Amino acid sequence: MAKIAKIEVKEQNPLNSLQGFFKTLLEQEEISAILVPQHLPMKDVVMPTLVTDPEKLNGTDPLAPVFPMNAAKVVSRLTGKPLGGSVAVVLRPCEIRAFIELVKLKQGRMEEVVLVGIDCLGAYTNVDYRRFVGDDGAEATLRFCQNVLAGKSTAVEDFDLSPACKACEYPVPENADVLIGLVGVDINQQMLVKANTPQGEALLEKLKLPEAKEPDGRKKAIDSLVAQRVEYRDKMFAETTEATSNIEKLTSYLANCVNCFNCRVACPVCYCKECVFVTDVFDHEPTQYLRWAKRKGIIKMPTDTVFFHITRLAHMSTACIGCGQCSNACPNNIPVMQLFRTVSSHTQKAFEYEPGRSVEDDPPLSIFREGEFLELTGGKE
Amino acid sequence: MEDYQPTIIAFVCNWCTYTAADLAGTSRLSYPPNVRLIRVMCTGMVDPKYVIKALLEGADAVLISGCHIGDCHYMNGNLKARRRVKLLKELLPRFGFDEQRVKLTWIGASDGIQFAETITEMVPELKALGPNEVRNQMVL
Numbered sequence A: 001m002a003k004i005a006k007i008e009v010k011e012q013n014p015l016n017s018l019q020g021f022f023k024t025l026l027e028q029e030e031i032s033a034i035l036v037p038q039h040l041p042m043k044d045v046v047m048p049t050l051v052t053d054p055e056k057l058n059g060t061d062p063l064a065p066v067f068p069m070n071a072a073k074v075v076s077r078l079t080g081k082p083l084g085g086s087v088a089v090v091l092r093p094c095e096i097r098a099f100i101e102l103v104k105l106k107q108g109r110m111e112e113v114v115l116v117g118i119d120c121l122g123a124y125t126n127v128d129y130r131r132f133v134g135d136d137g138a139e140a141t142l143r144f145c146q147n148v149l150a151g152k153s154t155a156v157e158d159f160d161l162s163p164a165c166k167a168c169e170y171p172v173p174e175n176a177d178v179l180i181g182l183v184g185v186d187i188n189q190q191m192l193v194k195a196n197t198p199q200g201e202a203l204l205e206k207l208k209l210p211e212a213k214e215p216d217g218r219k220k221a222i223d224s225l226v227a228q229r230v231e232y233r234d235k236m237f238a239e240t241t242e243a244t245s246n247i248e249k250l251t252s253y254l255a256n257c258v259n260c261f262n263c264r265v266a267c268p269v270c271y272c273k274e275c276v277f278v279t280d281v282f283d284h285e286p287t288q289y290l291r292w293a294k295r296k297g298i299i300k301m302p303t304d305t306v307f308f309h310i311t312r313l314a315h316m317s318t319a320c321i322g323c324g325q326c327s328n329a330c331p332n333n334i335p336v337m338q339l340f341r342t343v344s345s346h347t348q349k350a351f352e353y354e355p356g357r358s359v360e361d362d363p364p365l366s367i368f369r370e371g372e373f374l375e376l377t378g379g380k381e
Numbered sequence B: 001m002e003d004y005q006p007t008i009i010a011f012v013c014n015w016c017t018y019t020a021a022d023l024a025g026t027s028r029l030s031y032p033p034n035v036r037l038i039r040v041m042c043t044g045m046v047d048p049k050y051v052i053k054a055l056l057e058g059a060d061a062v063l064i065s066g067c068h069i070g071d072c073h074y075m076n077g078n079l080k081a082r083r084r085v086k087l088l089k090e091l092l093p094r095f096g097f098d099e100q101r102v103k104l105t106w107i108g109a110s111d112g113i114q115f116a117e118t119i120t121e122m123v124p125e126l127k128a129l130g131p132n133e134v135r136n137q138m139v140l
């Protein structure tokens, strides 16, 4: 049975109370640093910050409806080699899931991190958030949270969650060491703190927070949120499948792609240091382009656009955790996340794989067994 | 479409299917000339991107053929190839490529006859399927 405590909320300001909680966390002897999103002092943007001074947590805001990057990438950077101290990393569920994938791919280690996950209410796109935030970031966050948790919509004025967040069926970070619960909780009174692992339990013990129990409505609130997300997701799958069902349609779906590869750079699980698309493997001779053009009379330049996307799908779709950073990074508004999530749902199913679930599940393309998929070779080994 | 001749790109393992193809030739077994062989050291080195590239450039089918399970010279390259083919067969049909355009076989070094038969069977199947639609499109 998981241990549950609460963070008391004063003056209807959950953000202040969270900041206090992080401060206590950082004061613990075994925690050397905390990685947490913050409004930067020089400009009101929210970015992951690595903090060692408890006095430097005043701009902390993990509830802001934005995440400019999937922070699993920075956690991977921090844990690739021994760090020399434990860091508490405050992440969204999709960031934890991406980090779990990276750990399995040997791009990070669990040893020196404590995963602190917060129920995710979703985020706006980077572009929308900048228009939404105004000049008081904390106030904007509270406005957003109050709206969502009062059961009103996630939309404020004409802004609404990004499609990735609307389609995300993992709002609760069940695989965090310490989970901070908001859904189905009156966050003007309290936030739940739940230890899901022995490591989380030991830490929670030390924080001496008042005990609590899960509010009756929480499970129901989570179920209904997930149901709503799944409905949106399935509609998105159906529409995207239809929009890309042959190569002509896929080409038109990707027609304004300029091969900038921002989507790949932003993707937390696309981890290759040297992506084949930036090597000279496909750096064709000039005469080759002419030959291609002559064969068909016309080719689109740059070439290899559809090739890039299908290859990326082949290489990483089994690990796609649906964070939407690919779409967020695209300068040409191509619905990249929709395509990747839709196709991933099939490739993941083919190997009965759920990315981000557990470090115990082997990535499908890293293991192989005798006696499997015999139908591919006419039923024979 | 009477004179449509499908093109098959075949990634064949040096230690088995390539030798089988050679044997088919030296034994004067006849099989259709629609196949272009690419010799690889093991099917385990055939990255999905080569299969995707071949199909996007207009190949009508890609054949990957290696050693029988247990016979791979690199222990398990063929097992890896099998997972990748599974993945491709899941992925490519979503964009309209018929699942038959990717094929995996195990053909040992002494199986010249089986190699000739495999190609002989593939050609009419591919003819029935018709040309790969990317041939006439400006995609790459």
Ligand code: SF4
Residues within 6 Å of the ligand: A263, A266, A267, A268, A269, A270, A319, A320, A321, A322, A323, A324, A325, A326, A327, A336, A337, A340, A341
């Ligand atoms: S493909 Fe897009 S949605 Fe999937 S993990 Fe990468 S960035 Fe996130």
Ligand code: SF4
Residues within 6 Å of the ligand: A256, A257, A258, A259, A260, A261, A262, A263, A264, A326, A329, A330, A331, A332, A333, A334, A336
């Ligand atoms: S970010 Fe957009 S334009 Fe750039 S490669 Fe990806 S899909 Fe194409």
Ligand code: FES
Residues within 6 Å of the ligand: B013, B014, B015, B016, B041, B042, B043, B044, B065, B066, B067, B071, B072, B073, B074, B075, B076, B077, B078
């Ligand atoms: S050596 Fe032939 S398939 Fe590996």
